[in-house]
Amino acid sequence: MSLAKRIIPCLDVDNGRVVKGVQFVEIRDAGDPVEIARRYNLEGADEITFLDITASSDNRDTMVHVVEDVASEVFIPLTVGGGIREISDIRRMLNAGADKVSINTAAVFNPEFVKQAADKFGSQCIVVAVDAKKVSQPGEPYRWEIFTHGGRKPTGIDVIEWVRKMDEYGAGEILLTSMDRDGTKIGFDNDLTRQVSEAVRVPVIASGGVGDLQHLADGVLLGRADAVLAASIFHFAEYSIGEAKAFMKSHGIEVRD
Amino acid sequence: MQKIAVIDYGMGNLRSVVKALEHVADDKHEVILTSTPEHIFEADRVVFPGQGAAGDCMRAIDEYGLRDTILEAAKSRPFLGICMGMQVLIEHSEENQGTECLGFLPGQVRYFGDKHCDSQGNRLKVPHMGWNQLKQTRQHPMWQGIEDGARFYFVHSYYLQTEDASLTVGACEYGFEFSAAIARDNVFALQCHPEKSADAGLQLLSNFVNWDGQP
Numbered sequence: 001m002s003l004a005k006r007i008i009p010c011l012d013v014d015n016g017r018v019v020k021g022v023q024f025v026e027i028r029d030a031g032d033p034v035e036i037a038r039r040y041n042l043e044g045a046d047e048i049t050f051l052d053i054t055a056s057s058d059n060r061d062t063m064v065h066v067v068e069d070v071a072s073e074v075f076i077p078l079t080v081g082g083g084i085r086e087i088s089d090i091r092r093m094l095n096a097g098a099d100k101v102s103i104n105t106a107a108v109f110n111p112e113f114v115k116q117a118a119d120k121f122g123s124q125c126i127v128v129a130v131d132a133k134k135v136s137q138p139g140e141p142y143r144w145e146i147f148t149h150g151g152r153k154p155t156g157i158d159v160i161e162w163v164r165k166m167d168e169y170g171a172g173e174i175l176l177t178s179m180d181r182d183g184t185k186i187g188f189d190n191d192l193t194r195q196v197s198e199a200v201r202v203p204v205i206a207s208g209g210v211g212d213l214q215h216l217a218d219g220v221l222l223g224r225a226d227a228v229l230a231a232s233i234f235h236f237a238e239y240s241i242g243e244a245k246a247f248m249k250s251h252g253i254e255v256r257d
Numbered sequence: 258m259q260k261i262a263v264i265d266y267g268m269g270n271l272r273s274v275v276k277a278l279e280h281v282a283d284d285k286h287e288v289i290l291t292s293t294p295e296h297i298f299e300a301d302r303v304v305f306p307g308q309g310a311a312g313d314c315m316r317a318i319d320e321y322g323l324r325d326t327i328l329e330a331a332k333s334r335p336f337l338g339i340c341m342g343m344q345v346l347i348e349h350s351e352e353n354q355g356t357e358c359l360g361f362l363p364g365q366v367r368y369f370g371d372k373h374c375d376s377q378g379n380r381l382k383v384p385h386m387g388w389n390q391l392k393q394t395r396q397h398p399m400w401q402g403i404e405d406g407a408r409f410y411f412v413h414s415y416y417l418q419t420e421d422a423s424l425t426v427g428a429c430e431y432g433f434e435f436s437a438a439i440a441r442d443n444v445f446a447l448q449c450h451p452e453k454s455a456d457a458g459l460q461l462l463s464n465f466v467n468w469d470g471q472p
Binding site: 002003004005006041046071072073075076077094095096097098099121122123124125172173201202203204226227256257 | 270272273276277280308309310371375381382383384385386387388389390408410411412413414430431452453454455458459
């Protein structure tokens with residue numbers, strides 16, 4: 001027995017409320033991040049990731065309160081992403097009770113920020129989020145590029161070179177989202193995940209495209225991911241985290257019971 | 258009122274340790290986060306957490322002037338070291354081109370290595386991050402109510418190697434078996450994060466709140 005593969009539900013939070021509608025039976029307030037986090041914790045989630053999609057920076061304090069409230073009663077690792085641009089943003093989230101922050105756009109525009117953040121707070125709490133899109137033509141060897149602005153803007157940066165650099169700069173973990181698969185429910189881009197996972201020393205979280213439990217297992221078995229992240233299949237109670245774990249276990253994957 | 262002091266020396270996220278202790282402690286206990294020696298000495302029990310690199314931790318301990326306080330507290334009352342708080346109790350760490358630590362307990366802290374593999378030759382990621390099993394290698398009051406082999410949350414790139422086998426009370430397997438929990442007299446220290454380890458972690462913290470410091 002050894003290290004378990006992790007299952008991480010992800011919640012999009014806009015101005016303190018969970019969006020993309022979470023649908024649970026027996027839940028009083030489907031928009032309350034604290035109540036949903038509590039529920040996922042009871043179901044056996046290994047970590048919880050919050051993505052702050054609040055557009056206005058004036059409302060960013062709301063996220064701090066959400067993290068504070070969740071951290072007072074949910075005792076598993078909590079990650080916060082979205083709008084992390086400065087050292088002070090990281091400090092605020094960690095002080096509120098987050099264990100890790102995920103840095104996306106700010107890393108692309110200023111890679112040194114990752115170095116500074118890891119030096120200051122330790123690699124263990126710095127996740128670099130990577131939005132990747134396949135740019136190779138059919139018949140060519142696969143190649144993926146970093147995109148920003150929700151997958152709309154290419155940067156010209158090769159994904160494999162980028163994740164190696166982020167590993168070297170002190171990222172403690174890579175959260176890898178396939179922008180080709182995000183929202184499609186046809187499964188992770190397992191070629192992408194495997195290439196990234198083999199390119200870096202640090203753990204890789206696969207994200208983007210999960211539609212069923214086989215997809216989660218494939219992320220680990222084919223993509224060699226260390227953790228799998230999903231949103232909608234858990235939110236809409238299509239599957240519980242317990243069912244996801246039982247399925248993965250039946251496919252020979254080590255999970256936390 | 259019993260006091261539990263969590264030593265604050267500017268290293269990392271101590272909020273979750275405090276919150277988890279408050280969650281398990283009853284109203285007869287007060288949890289304080291402090292860097293003041295007098296407050297630490299007033300406390301009935303002391304928690305010594307830590308995150309980040311060994312070199313930074315040792316520097317911070319000296320900048321806060323807490324070296325003697327930590328050593329004194331570790332000799333005199335129930336004392337819980339967590340993660341880096343466990344590693345710096347040891348003599349020496351390989352981190353940051355070699356760091357002399359507090360030397361309270363014998364041993365070395367070593368890097369897993371960039372080519373860390375399991376017994377079948379599969380490459381293992383470093384840091385060792387996630388939920389792994391904690392095997393209780395010796396009985397200890399701090400294990401009360403916790404299943405042998407329960408999973409705890411780990412995140413670390415360096416591990417403890419100790420020549421003194423009597424120190425180890427818990428082991429974890431990641432490529433090889435390493436010492437993941439150690440104990441001597443009134444000191445208990447572990448590599449994983451009980452404050453982030455759900456029910457098993459909360460049980461361990463609850464045990465600490467009620468521990469009389471006898472092995």
